Amino acid sequence: MVQGRENTRPAPRRAPRVSYRQADPAAVLAEPGALAVFGFGAGAATSDDPRWLRVALETFDAPAPLEIWQVDAPVTQGREGDLCWAAGGGWLYAAVELDEAVHGGPRATAATAYAQLRAFLAGRSERHVLRIWNYLADINQGEGDDERYKLFCEGRVDGMGDFFAEGFPAATAIGHHQAGARLQVYLLACDQAGERVENPRQVSAWRYPRQYGRSAPTFARAMALPAQDALAISGTAAVVGHASAHEDDLLAQLDETLANLEALLGSAGMGAGFDTQSPLKAYVRHAADAALVHDFLQRRLPGVPVLSLHGDICRQELLVEIDGWRY
Ligand code: 3EB
Incomplete structure (x- = not known):
């Protein structure tokens, strides 16, 4: 007898758990289902485990927590050239870290990083890239179309080719301050597709006008995971639209950012607000603003786990950026 279609369609994959915790990296990596574990800043531990990444951004939180991704399945991991990966239960973590001195500036390095990720993903069942983070050095250095962020955007397009023809993943691109001009790119992929979400208050990034560079930034504003x-x-x-609002006004930028986050939740068909299960990151350009950002977010998003990081936003006039998860 022929099975009904509903019996052959796989159940949607449950989202990985993302959380922050003060813990010993080795102990967390030994926990069942540990897909990736992140430390922040030069003081973070080192480990040979491919699931461990020391992010090149300093945290303002002391002691610094780890970020932990966990799935409900056994995890296998490995390395392939410059690439580290881990997979389990239909989920895939992959990361590359490349030195610009070896690969030739922000554009060529981004192209190589994305080409390596694309080549790796081509041999995997988890080929739906849902979310990507990009951390590069001195993101605002250079003038006009040669600003390093804009060169990174060009290289990202060069390297991804038509891989994201079905649509771009959600992303973050932030500048770090570590010496050595290393590019870090890491991603979460799944063997099932997510659903892209745009923000009605903002022009989609890939439609930004020419003034923002020769290649528009290629990301979706958010991604609903397969099980929603x-x-x-x-x-x-x-x-707002495509323009930066409230130049040099930190609190007004924070207000506008929260309005954008709320608009995204609405656009995704989710209820308003964030809670204790919804970890966010705040990227703060000036260390002197970190306390104000912390106080603002404590007041406006009480109980929400927020990891504050020292990073440059890809437009010089922007002082703060927020990303994260809403469960
Ligand atoms: C913006 O809204 C801010 O280039 O991947 C945010 C998220 C930004 C991702 C990226 C850039 C990127 O345009 C900048």
């Missing part, structure tokens, strides 16, 4: 049980939210700042 979580929303992965891209780096979100005080951008």
Whole structure:
């Protein structure tokens, strides 16, 4: 007898759990289902485990927590050239870290990173990239179309080719301050597709006008995960339409950013607000603003786990950006 279609369609994959915790990296990596574990800043531990990444951004939180991705399945991991990966239960983590001195500037390095990720994904069942983070050095250095962020955007397009023809993943791109001009790119992919979400208050990034560079930024504002049980939210700042709002006004930028986050939740068909299960990151350009950002978010998003990181936003006039998860 022929089975009904409803019996052959796989159940949607439950979203990985993302959380922050003060813990020993080795102990967390030994927990069942640990897909990826992140430390922040130069003081973070080192480990040979491919699931461990030391992110090149300093945290303002002391002691610094780890970020932990967990799935409900056994995890296998490995390395392939410059690439580290881990997979389990239909989910895939992959990361590359490349030195610009070896690969030739922000554009060529981004192209190589994305080409390596694309080549790896081509041999995997988890080929739906849902979320990507990009951390590069000195993101605002250079003038006009040669600003390093804009060169990164060009290289990202060069390297991804038509891989994202079905649509772009949600993303973050932030500048770090570590010496050595290393590009870090890491992603979450799944063997099932997510659903892209745009923000009605903002022009979609890939439609930004020419003034923002030769290649528009290629990301979706957010991605609903396959079971619609979580929303992965891209780096979100005080951008309205395509323009930056409230130049040099930190609190007004924070207000506008929260309005954008709320608009995204609405656009995703989710209820308003964030809660204790919804970890966010705040990227703060000036260390001197970190306390104000912390106080603002404590007041406006009480109980929400927020990891504050020292990073440059890809437009010089933007002082703060927020990304994260809403479960
Ligand atoms: C913006 O709204 C702010 O280039 O991947 C946010 C998230 C931003 C991702 C990226 C850039 C990126 O345009 C900048």
